[in-house]
Amino acid sequence: MADPTRAAVILPWEKSRDGAESRAAEARLAEAVGLAASIGLVVVHQAILPLRAHRPATLLGEGQIAAQGEALATHEVTVAIIDAALSPVQQRNLERAWGCKVIDRTGLILDIFGERARTAEGTLQVELAHLEYQRSRLVRSWTHLERQRGGFGFLGGPGETQIEADRRLIGERIVKLKRELEQVRRTRGLHRAARRRVPFPMIALVGYTNAGKSTLFNALTGAEVTARDQLFATLDPTMRGLRLPSGRRAILSDTVGFISELPTELVAAFRATLEEVAEADVILHVRDAAHPDSAAQRADVIAVLEGMAADGTLDEAWPGRTIEVLNKADLLGGVADVPARDGAVAVSAITGEGLEALAAAIDARIASGMERASYDLPPADGARIAWLHEHGEVLARHDGPEAVHMEVRLLPADRARFERMA
Numbered sequence: 001m002a003d004p005t006r007a008a009v010i011l012p013w014e015k016s017r018d019g020a021e022s023r024a025a026e027a028r029l030a031e032a033v034g035l036a037a038s039i040g041l042v043v044v045h046q047a048i049l050p051l052r053a054h055r056p057a058t059l060l061g062e063g064q065i066a067a068q069g070e071a072l073a074t075h076e077v078t079v080a081i082i083d084a085a086l087s088p089v090q091q092r093n094l095e096r097a098w099g100c101k102v103i104d105r106t107g108l109i110l111d112i113f114g115e116r117a118r119t120a121e122g123t124l125q126v127e128l129a130h131l132e133y134q135r136s137r138l139v140r141s142w143t144h145l146e147r148q149r150g151g152f153g154f155l156g157g158p159g160e161t162q163i164e165a166d167r168r169l170i171g172e173r174i175v176k177l178k179r180e181l182e183q184v185r186r187t188r189g190l191h192r193a194a195r196r197r198v199p200f201p202m203i204a205l206v207g208y209t210n211a212g213k214s215t216l217f218n219a220l221t222g223a224e225v226t227a228r229d230q231l232f233a234t235l236d237p238t239m240r241g242l243r244l245p246s247g248r249r250a251i252l253s254d255t256v257g258f259i260s261e262l263p264t265e266l267v268a269a270f271r272a273t274l275e276e277v278a279e280a281d282v283i284l285h286v287r288d289a290a291h292p293d294s295a296a297q298r299a300d301v302i303a304v305l306e307g308m309a310a311d312g313t314l315d316e317a318w319p320g321r322t323i324e325v326l327n328k329a330d331l332l333g334g335v336a337d338v339p340a341r342d343g344a345v346a347v348s349a350i351t352g353e354g355l356e357a358l359a360a361a362i363d364a365r366i367a368s369g370m371e372r373a374s375y376d377l378p379p380a381d382g383a384r385i386a387w388l389h390e391h392g393e394v395l396a397r398h399d400g401p402e403a404v405h406m407e408v409r410l411l412p413a414d415r416a417r418f419e420r421m422a
Contacts, residue, residue, distance in 0.1 A: 008045040008072055009033050011083040012059060027293040031260075032083040032105070034210075039112050044075040058097070059090045069098050081108050085261075088137040106133060106263040121184045128177040131170050133263070200391075201250040201366045201411065203242065204277045206305070207286035208297035209257030212327040216286055216349040217254040220359070239276075244363045245356075246393055253280070260300045277305070278314045281411070282365050283322040284358075289338050289346065290331035298324075321369065323361055329354060367393065370409040375418075377404045384421060391418070 009032045013025045025048050033043050049064050058065060059082070072080060079101045082094070086104035094102045103111070110133060113126045205213045221240040238254045253276045277283060285301060287294055308314035324344035329335045335354040338346035345361050347354030370393065377384055379399065388394060388406055391414045396407040410418065 004042045005078050006044050007036050007041040007079045008077045009043055009081045011048045012051040013048050014051040039115050045071050058093050065097050072098050124181050131174050201281040202279050203250050203282045204253045204280035205284050209259050211286045211288040212349050213286045219349045245359050246363050258301045258304050284325050286325045286327050288328050289326035290328045370411055371415055372409050375406050379404055
């Protein structure tokens, strides 16, 4: 078995212009270390470097490069991760100065996505993002890492041979991948259309990576989706049925987690995955209430959703159907010790505390979007009577000799479908 890859994580840190810190440097560095560790890299060196000016050739200053070069050599580092966006020139110059592989934040996240994606759609999305990012930085010098670990080519692996193709071939592959993804999106559209024909409310989990979405998904549905204390443990959307306290059935969807400064290549490539959020009747924004950077993580997720609304992927009414879920209450002493405002619900997906309140909140949110209707049905029409019980909320029922009078609440799509039934 090959030795694990020894890595360094270096954070160039620049304060915002107004002096406000949206995310503490230590928290940002810890997140980057977690990203590296999530794919098996052994982080043997980490540093925060104040960035006084952006140098076009190297990003970092000469003294910083020299000092870090000594540290990398001392720790026998194979891969240096710069937790910032590097231009191709900056990446190449740092590699020459340090004599080791250098990747930036985008490259690291893409490599993680390449290792984790399992479905055909996820694989296509990651490869497309990888190639679009890599077109300007064809890497030819690090194929020896292929023996050490898999991945998408930034740290070595099967993707490396694709990177060695010329730009024309990469361009052709990108065109082909986009065609295949369009087919995937059409297929997903057909699946959504099928769900609308047998419509159940759709509930989508969103949130910062490692907020506990998959653990909550399992707790609510009894499923066994991969749930680990690890960044980006879930990369492919998963759906399961859910029975709510009212008896109403719903579909719960677990999606990929967001992260600060998500690479633009990934925002575009994973748009199809995020379409599940656009289709949702209820959006559960899952937060790690115990994380010291929870407020900044919330802002990152909100920014992505607002961006989806701005480009038309998500309708502008999404805040009205969103419930904020403050997860990991067990780390703070319990649900009662978590300050919940503006309709937020505190839960612990691990212990189950607060899940009943969350299910009731979901039920109430779905009900708020339902329409009230009255129907008089023949007593012999058992099929439509049963349909109303299955798909709606029966408020009142009176069985008379000539008709069964029913007062129900239905989702608009369900009401339209019922009234089209013969």
